[in-house]
Amino acid sequence: MVDALDREPAPIAGQAEDEAVVVAPRGGVPSWLITTGSVVFVLVTWQLCGPYINPLFGTYPTAIVAAFWKLVSSGKLAAALADSLRPFAAGYALAILVGIPLGLLIGRFRVLEAAIGIYVTAGFAMPLVALVPLLVLWLGLGFAVKVAIIFLMSVFPICINTWLGVTAVPKTLIEVGKSFVAPHHVILRRIIFPATLPYIMAGVRLAVGRAVVAMVIAEFFTSISGLGAIIQTSANNFDTATTFVPIVIIMLLAVSLNFFVGAIERWVAPWQAEIAGRDQQ
Amino acid sequence: MGEVNLINVSKQFMLRIDGKLHAVKALDRVSFSVHEGEIVALIGPSGCGKTTALRVAMGLETASGGKVTVDGREVKGCGHDRGMVFQFAELLPWLTALQNVMFGLEMKGMRGAQLRATATRYLELVGLNDSLNRRPHQLSGGMKQRVGIARALAIDPKVLLMDEPFGALDAQTREIMQAELLDIHARTKKTILFVTHDLDEAVLIADRIVVLKNGRVQEIMAVPLPRPRPDLGVVRGLPEFAATRYRVWQALHQSGDTLH
Numbered sequence: 399m400v401d402a403l404d405r406e407p408a409p410i411a412g413q414a415e416d417e418a419v420v421v422a423p424r425g426g427v428p429s430w431l432i433t434t435g436s437v438v439f440v441l442v443t444w445q446l447c448g449p450y451i452n453p454l455f456g457t458y459p460t461a462i463v464a465a466f467w468k469l470v471s472s473g474k475l476a477a478a479l480a481d482s483l484r485p486f487a488a489g490y491a492l493a494i495l496v497g498i499p500l501g502l503l504i505g506r507f508r509v510l511e512a513a514i515g516i517y518v519t520a521g522f523a524m525p526l527v528a529l530v531p532l533l534v535l536w537l538g539l540g541f542a543v544k545v546a547i548i549f550l551m552s553v554f555p556i557c558i559n560t561w562l563g564v565t566a567v568p569k570t571l572i573e574v575g576k577s578f579v580a581p582h583h584v585i586l587r588r589i590i591f592p593a594t595l596p597y598i599m600a601g602v603r604l605a606v607g608r609a610v611v612a613m614v615i616a617e618f619f620t621s622i623s624g625l626g627a628i629i630q631t632s633a634n635n636f637d638t639a640t641t642f643v644p645i646v647i648i649m650l651l652a653v654s655l656n657f658f659v660g661a662i663e664r665w666v667a668p669w670q671a672e673i674a675g676r677d678q679q
Numbered sequence: 680m681g682e683v684n685l686i687n688v689s690k691q692f693m694l695r696i697d698g699k700l701h702a703v704k705a706l707d708r709v710s711f712s713v714h715e716g717e718i719v720a721l722i723g724p725s726g727c728g729k730t731t732a733l734r735v736a737m738g739l740e741t742a743s744g745g746k747v748t749v750d751g752r753e754v755k756g757c758g759h760d761r762g763m764v765f766q767f768a769e770l771l772p773w774l775t776a777l778q779n780v781m782f783g784l785e786m787k788g789m790r791g792a793q794l795r796a797t798a799t800r801y802l803e804l805v806g807l808n809d810s811l812n813r814r815p816h817q818l819s820g821g822m823k824q825r826v827g828i829a830r831a832l833a834i835d836p837k838v839l840l841m842d843e844p845f846g847a848l849d850a851q852t853r854e855i856m857q858a859e860l861l862d863i864h865a866r867t868k869k870t871i872l873f874v875t876h877d878l879d880e881a882v883l884i885a886d887r888i889v890v891l892k893n894g895r896v897q898e899i900m901a902v903p904l905p906r907p908r909p910d911l912g913v914v915r916g917l918p919e920f921a922a923t924r925y926r927v928w929q930a931l932h933q934s935g936d937t938l939h
Contacts, residue, residue, distance in 0.1 A: 578786040
């Protein structure tokens with residue numbers, strides 16, 4: 399979607415007609431190098447403090463790695479991960495499938511916004527943990543309730559961001575459509591939807607973190623399974639090193655999902671990054 | 680072909696000011712015509728209603744009273760007989776220049792190879808054959824405006840309606856674009872109605888100037904400059920230019936009776 403011409407330096411608006419100013423890429427240390435350096439620093443410092451930490455209450459990197467290998471070789475980690483990811487994928491996917499169209503409709507139709515908007519806003523602000531006992535009552539302790547918890551926690555940011563995106567579409571862009579006599583559904587599909595995409599993707603990205611939190615909550619409060627089970631069991635046994643393994647995995651999951659969704663965001667809506675100049679940093 | 684008539688057009692807006700609903704009269708029985716192939720400038724102080732008049736002619740607003748006709752047919756909503764050029768170009772930011780021009784044509788029903796060829800042709804007409812695949816944020820202000828003009832021209836409307844098309848550009852680009860517009864007009868012979876607040880621009884480009892004040896037509900005057908216009912630098916030196924410009928200035932600064 400981005401062709402060679404897009405990489406040319408952009409002429410600065412306000413300049414004389416045909417003059418294009420060469421924009422040099424900013425120099426300095428690349429961000430990824432700084433991040434890596436920071437992580438290495440934290441790990442090394444932590445490791446050096448290792449011998450001084452009471453193994454009942456704390457741990458250090460090499461101990462975590464050892465516990466990690468133990469879990470991996472016994473196959474427990476893989477099984478737990480699969481157990482956790484199944485409801486996660488289902489809940490998150492459902493949140494996207496429901497949240498985006500709902501947000502589009504609420505944003506577009508005033509009556510729907512007045513009728514449903516209040517529940518969406520309330521749902522977003524509500525602490526889900528308070529609802530879990532009720533959900534367990536309704537849906538039991540198995541797969542369904544986990545999906546429900548993850549769904550409820552992720553759907554609202556997606557819906558609200560989409561809703562916001564629709565209301566943020568400049569009226570003038572819609573008038574462009576009208577001035578060329580575009581029928582209403584064409585305006586919706588070819589002007590409103592593309593204009594809303596960056597907001598939708600922002601909502602999808604925000605929801606990732608909340609979905610991961612919901613996944614762990616679900617595992618703590620419903621049937622103990624997956625990564626949450628490992629955390630609970632090893633914590634109860636004061637096996638701090640093993641407790642940290644799922645925690646690190648969950649963090650890695652959230653970070654990599656965030657990155658992955660960001661990549662999709664750039665693929666789906668490349669113009670937003672180009673407009674903000676982020677692709678030239 | 681391409682005759683626009685505003686007949687007793689009135690427009691009222693209901694605005695909420697300080698919690699109370701007020702009826703604000705933006706246009707009060709405005710009447711004037713734009714003859715086929717003519718360029719008419721609509722000028723007036725801020726808030727005089729000139730953009731509203733243009734939007735009513737375009738079909739983006741409905742008149743509260745009176746009507747607008749194009750070639751005798753009353754205007755009801757937007758149509759492919761009128762092309763609009765907006766003040767800030769208003770290109771779709773996710774489409775390239777070529778795709779933006781194609782958008783208008785697609786709305787008209789054009790498809791396939793002809794679609795691409797026609798869009799390319801109009802971008803060449805405005806001098807952008809090297810920027811077909813650039814996105815709007817990679818274009819300068821003048822280039823964006825040219826794409827906007829190409830997009831409006833591509834659907835081959837009877838009338839081109841332009842809302843302060845060069846108002847957002849710097850002075851040098853504005854002069855270049857004014858000359859370009861005259862060139863395009865000489866080649867396409869389109870009827871053009873454009874809104875401006877720039878007196879120079881109105882006199883340089885237009886055949887007739889309609890001065891609007893407080894929603895009413897103050898004066899309509901002819902511009903006694905040759906058509907086709909010679910080099911705009913030469914035009915600026917002609918005594919008729921200065922005289923007409925002064926007449927417009929006086930009309931804008933005159934208080935008192937307005938023309939009905």
